[in-house]
Amino acid sequence: MINYKSLICEETAYFTVGKTFYRPHSKITRDLGVLAAKVYKQTQEKLRVLDVMTGCGVRSIRYYLESDADYIWSNDSNPENKETIEYNLGFILQENKGKISYQNANNIFFECYNNKDYYDLVDVDAFGSPNPYLSTALWATKIGGLIYLTCTDGRTGTGHLPEKCLQVYGSYGRSHPAAQEQVLRLIIGSALQQAATMGLGIEPIFSFFTGQNYRVMLRLLPKINLSLDNYGFLGYCHQCGEYATISYQQLGKSRCYDQEEKQDYNYTISGAMWLGNLHNKEYLKTMKNLAINLKWRKVSDLLSTMINESNFPPYFYTLGEIGRRGKLDIPKRSQLITALENQGFSATITHINPQAIKTNATLKKCIYIALVS
Structure with a gap:
């Protein structure tokens, strides 16, 4: 039974957790999602959200109330969460602005594609890697729409499990001091490659490492933008500590030359991965203005840092x-x-x-x- 007196408040959302999963420390990732969705709504004048792993429903509530979403489809694969979810999202249903389902996420994505029911924002808050849902999530996303991906498995992409990285991302991730950034780039690179198979492209809106988990907001583009310039390899020299970006055409030819020792060394190579900018600077500036207006100081400071780091090398x-x-x-x-x-x-x-x-x-x-x- 739900204890209706033990409601939690997160910004404008009031909800109960019950037996569902809720992580208070992940609030900032929900703040960023709300801001990105709000910018989208202001520019496109429409916002339909598919929250495919809704948990307790806090993201759905905040997208609806704070991003001014027109419609919310909240899904959870565990029907045992039904009482909690329907209590939390009941007001959205009463206003005929959403629906709730209890299915596997991939079934939802295929249903969207079959019905040509595409969404402006698809939120995939997966446990582990988002890649098992990546290609199918693209089928449910409107061209120009947003895809918000979660990765909770940092070990695979930071070089601790390179063979599993190959299995999950189709890329070989090696260990080096900037390996946390590598995980973000592996996720973006996977989405870029999957989109290219569909004749589409991917642009990162922002890429965020919480200290434990990874969140990437992407925009689905109408044309392929995968190229040898933005999708390639990162080389790291364990001898001198220098990095180099390496294209497919340079594989087998790139070596690190130490002028002092007059000797060259092999790079430890990771990839393939996204080598372009981690963030869309202009989009983030608009998000920051919204955060300032909302007096979200912590978020606006974070966005300032992300804006400044946007155009630097991939390490x-x-x-x-x-x-x-x-x-x-x-x-x-x-x-x-x-x-x-x-x-x-x-x-x-x-x-x-x-x-x-x-x-x-x-x-x-x-x-x-x-x-x-």
């Missing part, structure tokens, strides 16, 4: 790695960024790792500048 350098390889005390992040900028380089903090920087300088340059600054 970062940790401060610990700079200190270790340079045989110096770990540099202060703000001082190193300022020193790099004073030398004509671009540099910024990254939301993925608070003890790292993104820059267009080489690791060797970072070490040198940290030593002399």
Whole structure:
């Protein structure tokens, strides 16, 4: 039985959890989803949401109330959650603005495709990797619409389980200091490749690592945009710590040359993966303005960081790695960024790792500048 007196409040949503799964610390990922959906509604003037793994229904409630969704389809594969879900979402049903189902997510996606019932936002809050639902989720998404993916399995994509990574993503992920960013890029790359098989494209709106889980918001494009420039490999040299992006055409030819030792070394290569920007800067600026108006300070600060890190290479350098390889005390992040900028380089903090920087300088340059600054 539901204890109706024990309602939880998250922004405008009041709900009960019952036996469903609810993680309060994931609120910021729901905040980002709400903002992205709200921007979409303002530009497209329509928002139909398919929340295919709804859990307790908090995301559906917030999309409806805060993103001004016109219609919500909430689905959960566990019919035992029916009492909780229908209590929480009952007001949406009463207003004839949604429906609830209890099916496997893939069945829902195929039903949408067969009925030509496409959605503006498809939220796939999967446990583990989203890839078992990736290709089918695309069939339920409107061209130009958004797909919000969750990954809770970081070990597979960070190089701990490279053979499983090959099985799940069709890519080989190796271990290196920026491996958390690699997971985001593997997810985007998988979506890009799957969309290409359908004659479509993918654009990341934002890519977010919570410290434990990964969330990627994508936009489905009407034309293929997979290319040798944005879909390829990341090389890491364990000898010197430098990174390089490697295209399919360069495989087998790229080696890291150490000028001091006059010797070249093999890169440890991960991929294929997305090598383009992690975020759409202009979209994020609009989301940030909404967050400021809502007085969501934590979210607006996060969006500022994401905006600044949008256009950097597909990796970062940790401060610990700079200190270790340079045989110096770990540099202060703000001082190193300022020193790099004073030398004509671009540099910024990254939301993925608070003890790292993104820059267009080489690791060797970072070490040198940290030593002399």
